[in-house]
Amino acid sequence: MSAPNNSYDPVEVTSLHPDEVARMREEALAAIAGASSLEELKEVRLAHAGDRAPLALANREIGALPPAAKADAGKRVGGARRDVSEALKRRQAELEEERDARVLVEEAVDVTLPWDRVSRGARHPLTTIAERMTDIFVGMGFEVAEGPEVEAEWYNFDALNFQPDHPARTMQDTFFVEGAGGRPSGLVLRTHTSPVQVRALLTRELPVYVVAPGTTFRTDELDATHTPVFHQLEGLVVDEGVTLAHLRGAIDAFVSRMFGEGLTTRFRPSYFPFTEPSGEVDMQCFVCRGASVGNPDAPCRTCSSEGWIEIGGCGVVNPRVLTAAGVDTERYSGWAFGLGVERTLMFAHGVRDMHDMVEGDVRFTSAFGMEI
Template sequence: MSEIADLKAALIADIAAADTLDSVEALRVGALGKNGVVTGLLKTLGGMSPDERLEKGPPIQDLREAVTVAIADKKAALEQAALDARLASERIDMTLPVDLGPQGSVHPVSQVMDELTEIFADLGFSVATGPEIEDDWHNFTALNIPETHPARAMHDTFYFPDLNDAGQKMLLRTHTSPVQIRTMMNGTPPPIRIIAPGRVYRSDSDATHTPMFHQIEGLVIDKGITLGHLKWTLETFLKAFFEREDIVLRLRPSYFPFTEPSVEVDVGYTLTNGQRVIGGDGDAANGGWLEVLGSGMVNRKVIEACGLDPDEWQGFAFGTGVDRLAMLKYGMNDLRAFFDGDQRWLKHYGFSALDVPTLSGGVGA
């Protein structure tokens, strides 16, 4: 038994004297490894008689336990010493700027949507929404669009193969005008002042058209409404959006089934370093006109279809592409890039959610 006691004392002393984790590991392998001395003693227990095992087993087991505990304690002490030394030698400079890591941004379409909502809220408009999957009646018929109109053709509209329960064709809405119809028919009496922003769908794709794009439409229904009210509203809106007072509008006669009379709205621009800049007189020597809106007085047939008396109530409506407004204001030249998900493009044209809470921010902020 004295041999086991001497071995225990020697191993404990060697472990206590070890000064690196590698040396502790070497001692562990030499004592408790597959061919270690303690392991060898444990293997001899199998060949002993029960009486011998009862006598010699406990000292050998005690040896293994003592060595195991000593190694674990020494390893923990050396690791703590290494950590203390590292903490004593390393310092964090709290004056250095913090690395914020990857940052997201507000998409230009979302930013412009917020800007438009803010502008029209100041003008007394509320936001109205409706389903993107519409029926043929709300999307076309109620808006005085005849069955033979090209907009109803399959090559312009995304139709669903099945009819709804009422036997109507279902489609992806081609404009947000159905929201105007639903608002006028929801039982709320006029006056009505709403904008209807949202996604719309048409079968078209090139540098300035995509199958899905964003649109915002406005509707005013009240008594005594004239084209003068429409022109003032659009002029005030465009001045606020482009943040310029020298906005000049040109209204051209046009045709839309749901408005009568109808007008296309052009805004004047000037050429600066070869770039079109919104603002100024389009008839100037270095200027021109750019179509930005379609609008007009709400057709009597549309007002009647919504259950209102056109002799008592009049109104105007307008609509424009949100993506197109973003392109004009922030200098983008390809609508398809809006939906490519290119992080380089988003980093350049995106807006900080924290730094640009209003339309006073800017591109690439």
């Protein structure tokens, strides 16, 4: 049995030579310093600090050295491996700091903005103001009546005392529905909500107190003050002993609730086939209250310094309309009125252009919110 080789020189083991250990160390430190990302640093760690790294393999050679040479070789290799490990930790920290700084810039979130990035939306102001107008009359005891938008000519014209040669029947005012083979169908897109009044008289027990809000259609060009699709709210009262005084009271109550207390109204003579006598309803300007009339120093844009604003038409129900609906005109009489919803919206909120109401721009509707 041979004795230990105490004269073995570790210099003869190439991987343990001081110059070779120094070279492996410097190569590892250079690779670490050159890593530009955490992914590259991971590859460098495997190459220079892993189980198969040059310094790790050199460390395994120390076990074959004589006891006198192990300490020096272990100290030399261990120091190199320690330097590499510390360099890896420092570069890891540097790259993580760079990554975090980059993320803060690239994935920045402006926390000063509202957390709810989806707007709540808004109801269309025509819908809400039509409901407000309807609610005012419901509060007076009226009921809400509805009818079809595609209406029979009899309800839209004949029952309302429109003669066969009335201009409203022509294509200049009315959308007619074409029948099969291009023949007349007897149907139109209703030009007003007055057909609902006839339907109410035919289907309800007297007395009748109804309001009929709804969409109507006429062959108008879309401009700042006209639109081919618009909305009306009509009212009808048929009872014993009703007079124009009751109509005036209902209109005054509506104006006070919608535009403010203390506003007066006036009736001007007019003509409608379904009422006789007929009138146009004006209310005192709710902005200037007449102070702008004849006063160039204080003009009013709302009423054009006239002091009055037209809001609709009205009148006593023509006996021919009552007769067409089977109402005893010797016992009952009635009155009716019609108010424009778009016109009311324009006055109440200062809207100047019909285009704003129909173009669907959310910037217009969102200003009115979600009134229920």
